[in-house]
Amino acid sequence: MSTATAEPAEGQKQPGALRVGIQKVGSFMSGMIMPVVPALIAWGLLTAVLVNIAQWTTGWAPAEALDTAIFPMIHYLLPILIAVQGGKMVYETRGAVVGGIATLGVIAGSDYIIEQFNAGRPEAEQIEYVHMFIGAMILGPLAAWIMKKLDGLWEGKIKAGFEMLVNMFSAGILGFFLVIGGFFGLAPVINGLMNVLESIVGFLVDNGLLPLASVIIEPAKVFFLNNAINHGVLTPLGAQESSAEGSSILYLLEANPGVGLGLLLAFSIFGVGAARATAPGAAVIVFLGGIHEVYFPYVLMKPALLLAVIAGGATGVGTNMVFDSGLxxxxxxxSFIAVMIMTASGSHLGVILSVVLSAAVTFAVAALILLKDRKKDLEGADEFTSAVAKTAAAKGKSSGHLSNLAGAAAVPAQTEKVIQQVIFACDAGMGSSAMGASVLRKKFKAAGIQDVEVTNKAIAALPGHTDLVITQESLTDRARGQEPNAIHVTVDSFMNAPEYDEVVELVQNSRQPVAVGAGEESASSSAAPAAAEAPAEAEAPAEAGEESGILTLSQVRIHSGSVTQEEALAEVSQILIGAGAVTEDYLQAMKDREDTVSTFMGNGLAIPHGTNDAKDAVKTSALSVVRYDGGVDWAGDQADFVIGIAGVGDEHLEILSKIAVLFADEDEVAKLRGASTEDELLQMLSAVNDG
Structure with a gap:
């Protein structure tokens, strides 16, 4: 039975657009808050230390003097740091400066409103100052965006010698107006918003309903939607409450590591397959490392487990409410370590119990769900690798932690058959897979493995009888459909994937049961001699810039700054067009490839190339190499080298395989980054063909 998916009507948002939008907002908030967290921790430690000193001493002059630093840190320093970071994300240093200036205006405006309200009122009726975290998250990026747009109005129109004068005064004048706007315009709005949010939280606390927040927070975490809630609401409110009361339960609504610990312990005992094998290591990472995203694939694999994490989260919140504990x-x-360090004086028992009980409840509920489905799980296919891929897709960018989890699930420690053939598979079988194959051949050679055939193919061309297949995360499920009996290994980066060493060990282990007596030949000794004759080890290849014509000096460039991924694609494709290698249609084919799977390889290298459907757009084989010293954001990874590929048959693969070996060596990559001219860079790239 097949299903058809209707195309969305014009102007209609595609499914998941709202989720992606929330993710982007949350990620941007996280990008503003996370770099400033050390300052928030410093403020918390200073507050905790002075509180403890006050409990044991009376009137100690140094402590009383130091106490004067607490309010300025949280009221001025932290919001301005957030605004500076937000402005920098939008418009570098100029954005950071005007963002900080604007935020001071909204802080001053808020203080003025509160001072007017408190004037003449008894102390019991006075309200606390509002710490402008939310105001900073709004004004920092907004001010930077306005500055960027203003600069664009007169870009290229300023007479030589007046650039600095215009830049300085334009930023200063804009800052002046933004201070006024923040003081009179945004401050009343933020104060009102904080009052509403505090009232909602107060209602939930007063009526014992705060544990219900887990119904929203725990599922939001699994789908990476929690950043908007955590950094947009909980952190500002937590800072406000902690400043007034000395601690806040709100810091623990999302950070409790007991939920992930309980879930992973349940999988360690009652799980099956790869999920059970990887759960103990993941539990350590979650509990001690604090990387919660590691447990999300286990929930996505069995959505009923959302009940377990919600129950565990609510239990932790309820426990902290009973003991009036917080951070x-x-x-x-x-992580448990970070939680303990930030725990308020007198709250340690409640916080520890909240972690323990949330882990216990999550474990109990998850165990019941796993036991109920255990027979079906044992008989069915192992879906853990697919769940990891779904989690990575939900995150919207690459994650080393999820990649390692997928790799651990995909590479078994032992295999019953002797591995004689390894295929790297990608969508086209032309670029990334060829480079990965070259790197693995080198590792096999270093390990003394000479009788394993390592090749690269398009997924559609997999023969159906391969021993081991290596693919990128988003392509593994397709490869399984073509090679259901093969061992499948998932990697995030073809250049420096840690799974390669595990593959080498797996191949070595597969040979241990095969006894080779004196005068006898190994059962696999005759397998695929092509490995020794692979392109990566070929002797005396043509010089890249001479006989082959695939890479010449005119096709190598160095730029000091940065560009967008789309601009980089346009440049490398234009070089190939100029070399007569491709037609104008090839750029769109490159973009189509990136929509399917990223061509980022690792070690700062991206190798954009067209799809299989673009073969008619390729006239001859060629490479284009551009080094961007400012880096290119390549779907969440930083690419410093962008190598455009156009290939007819296998003509380009020999040089490409040598480049792969070169870029697999971080020392060699450092030398390539240090090349001062295009000619020097070309010589370094050509040198890999010397054998």
Missing amino acids: VSAAAPG
């Missing part, structure tokens, strides 16, 4: 500042990352 003095944010625990980031959310």
Whole structure:
């Protein structure tokens, strides 16, 4: 039975657009808050230390003097740091400066409103100052965006010699107006918003309903939607409450590591397959490392487990409410160690119990769900690798932690058959897979493995009888459909994937049961001699810039700055067009490839190339090499080298395989980054063909 998916009507948002939008907002908030967390931790530690000193001493002059630093840190320093970071994300240093200036205006405006309200009122009726975290997250990026747009109005129109004068005064004048706007315009709005949010939280606390927040927070974490809630609401409110009360339970609504610990312990005992094998290691990472995303694939694999994490999260919140416990500042990352360091004086028992009980409840509920489905799970296919891929897709960018989890699940420690053939598979079988194959051949050679055939193919061309297949995360499920009986290894980076060493060990282990007596030949000794004759080890290849014509000096460039991924694609394709290698249609084919799977290889290298459907757009084989010293954001990874590929048959693979070996060596990559001219860079790239 097949299903058809209707195309969305014009103007209609595609499914998941709202989720992606929330993710982007949350990621941007996280990008503003996370770099400032050390300052928030410093403030929390200072507050905790002075509180403890006050409990044991009376009137100690140094402590009383130091106490004067607490309010300025949280009221001025932290919001301005957030605004500076937000402005920098939008428009570098100029954005950071005007963002900080604007935020001071909204802080001053808020203080003025509160001072007017408190004037003449008895102390019991006075309200606390509002710490402008939310105001900073709004004004920092907004001010930077306005500055960027203003600069664009007169870009290229300023007479030589007046650039600095215009730049300085334009930023200063804009800052002046933004201070006024923040003081009179945004401050009343933020104060009102904080009052509403505090009222909602107060209602939930007063009525014992705060544990219900887990119904929203725990599922949001699994789908990476929690950043908007955590950094946009909980952290500002937590800072406000902690400043007034000395601690806040709000810091623990999302950071409790007991939820992930309980879930992973349940998988360690009652799980099956790769999920059970990887759960103990993941539990350590979650509990002590605070990397909660590691447990998300286990929930996505069996959505009923959302009930377990919600129950565990609510239990932790309820426990902290009973014991009136909380943290003095944010625990980031959310490890047990960080939580303990940030726990307020007198709250340790409640916080520890909240972690223990949330783990116990999550474990109990998860165990019941796993036991109920155990027979079906044992008989069915192992879906853990697919769940990891779904989690990575939900995150919207690459994650080393999820990649390692997928690799651990995909590479078994032992295999019953002797591995004689390894295929790297990608969508086209032309670029990334060829480079990965070259790197693995080198590792096999170093390990003394001479009788394993290592090749690269398009997924559609997999023969159906391969021993081991290596693919990128998003392509593994397709490869399984073509090679159901093969061992499948998932990697995030073809250049420096840690799974390669595990593959080498797996191949070595597969040979241990095969006894080779004196005068006898190994059962696999005759397998695929092509490995020794692979392109990566070929002797006396043509010089890249001479006989082959695939890479010449005119096709190598160095830029000091940075560009967008789309601009980089346009440049490398234009070089190939100029070399007569491709037609104008090839750029769109490159973009189509990136929409399917990223061509980022690792070690700062991206190798954009067209799809299989673009073969008619390729006239001859060629490479284009551009080094961007400012880096290119390549779907969440930083690419310093962008190598455009156009290939007819296998003509380009010999040089490409040598480049792969070169870029697999971080020392060699450092030398390539240090090349001062295009000619020097070309010589370094050509040198790999000397054998």
